[in-house]
Amino acid sequence: xxxxPCSMTIGALAKAANIGVETIRxxxxxxxxxxxxxxxxxxxxxxxxxxxxLQFIRTAQWLGFSLDEIGGLLKLQxxxxxxxxxxxxxxxxxxxxxxxxxxxxxELALDGLVKECSAQKDDVKCPLITSIYDGxxxxxxxxx
Amino acid sequence: xxxxPCSMTIGALAKAANIGVETIRxxxxxxxxxxxxxxxxxxxxxxxxxxxxLQFIRTAQWLGFSLDEIGGLLKLQxxxxxxxxxxxxxxxxxxxxxxxxxxxxxELALDGLVKECSAQKDDVKCPLITSIYDGxxxxxxxxx
DNA sequence: TTTGACTCCGTAGTTGACTACGGTAGTAAG
DNA sequence: CTTACTACCGTAGTCAACTACGGAGTCAAA
Numbered sequence: 044x045x046x047x048p049c050s051m052t053i054g055a056l057a058k059a060a061n062i063g064v065e066t067i068r069x070x071x072x073x074x075x076x077x078x079x080x081x082x083x084x085x086x087x088x089x090x091x092x093x094x095x096x097l098q099f100i101r102t103a104q105w106l107g108f109s110l111d112e113i114g115g116l117l118k119l120q121x122x123x124x125x126x127x128x129x130x131x132x133x134x135x136x137x138x139x140x141x142x143x144x145x146x147x148x149x150e151l152a153l154d155g156l157v158k159e160c161s162a163q164k165d166d167v168k169c170p171l172i173t174s175i176y177d178g179x180x181x182x183x184x185x186x187x
Numbered sequence: 188x189x190x191x192p193c194s195m196t197i198g199a200l201a202k203a204a205n206i207g208v209e210t211i212r213x214x215x216x217x218x219x220x221x222x223x224x225x226x227x228x229x230x231x232x233x234x235x236x237x238x239x240x241l242q243f244i245r246t247a248q249w250l251g252f253s254l255d256e257i258g259g260l261l262k263l264q265x266x267x268x269x270x271x272x273x274x275x276x277x278x279x280x281x282x283x284x285x286x287x288x289x290x291x292x293x294e295l296a297l298d299g300l301v302k303e304c305s306a307q308k309d310d311v312k313c314p315l316i317t318s319i320y321d322g323x324x325x326x327x328x329x330x331x
Numbered sequence: 332t333t334t335g336a337c338t339c340c341g342t343a344g345t346t347g348a349c350t351a352c353g354g355t356a357g358t359a360a361g
Numbered sequence: 362c363t364t365a366c367t368a369c370c371g372t373a374g375t376c377a378a379c380t381a382c383g384g385a386g387t388c389a390a391a
């Protein structure tokens with residue numbers, strides 16, 4: 044479990060995480076990733092923890108969490124407020140489950156649409172579009 | 188197959204579609220819905236076609252399409268571009284499935300975290316949070 | 332006919348998540 | 362030591378999708 048010191052500049056970190064430097068700085072301002080100490084008259088250095096955190100953020104983001112929510116998730120990390128952490132975790136879990144349910148409905152709907160689309164040959168109307176028009180019974184959602 | 192004229196003001200339309208008036212006007216500016224003729228010195232009236240289109244937009248939005256993409260879908264309406272529509276649908280479907288997969292991984296992780304957290308209440312550290320970092324192998328993530 | 336709600340329209344503000352700019356200061360290759 | 366990159370930092374701009382504002386016109390009930 045030993046690993047090299049692995050200290051990088053913000054540029055190298057950005058490259059490693061496939062994120063823009065400015066974006067990292069933006070996350071720092073938002074408090075999502077820490078700014079490491081800056082040695083007097085020198086430059087900040089980042090390690091693989093910073094990288095892991097950036098990757099976490101990207102993943103969570105892709106999953107549909109906002110940066111604010113991700114901030115909440117990340118607070119689970121310091122472990123100092125286990126109860127709070129658990130509450131947050133539970134909340135997120137509920138949230139995640141809702142998202143899964145919602146996405147599954149969407150999946151079903153899209154799958155049906157695409158299949159109908161492939162099935163129809165030289166019809167005048169595209170079933171995908173007509174179906175969207177006809178409403179396809181979505182969940183309890185308005186938008187987003 | 189006959190239906191009443193069903194002409195509404197923009198306010199009534201908004202209410203019927205459960206959308207703000209300003210949002211409708213915004214869609215008009217974006218070219219997603221048409222502005223009906225305005226009788227000299229009077230007010231525009233909207234029919235059930237306008238309503239259908241608004242619902243189409245909302246549904247498509249729920250399916251994960253952006254307004255630009257929706258504009259694209261609407262241009263395919265004549266039905267002669269079914270293949271294109273299907274391609275768009277398939278793309279979204281893939282996207283949705285990736286999200287579901289990832290969310291299920293996070294669901295597992297969160298579920299584990301919460302359970303462990305309840306199990307050992309007054310420990311100094313929640314030993315589990317780190318596993319969010321390790322546990323999320325995610326797919327090919329960039330973002331969004 | 333008055334009054335109050337609604338329409339019209341252009342423009343401007345908001346939110347979330349970046350992305351760019353510009354000046355100064357550190358760093359690394361030759 | 363010079364030169365060419367970065368890094369640092371604050372501030373400002375962008376993009377999508379709204380949302381609000383203000384003033385003038387229109388409609389409908391009392």
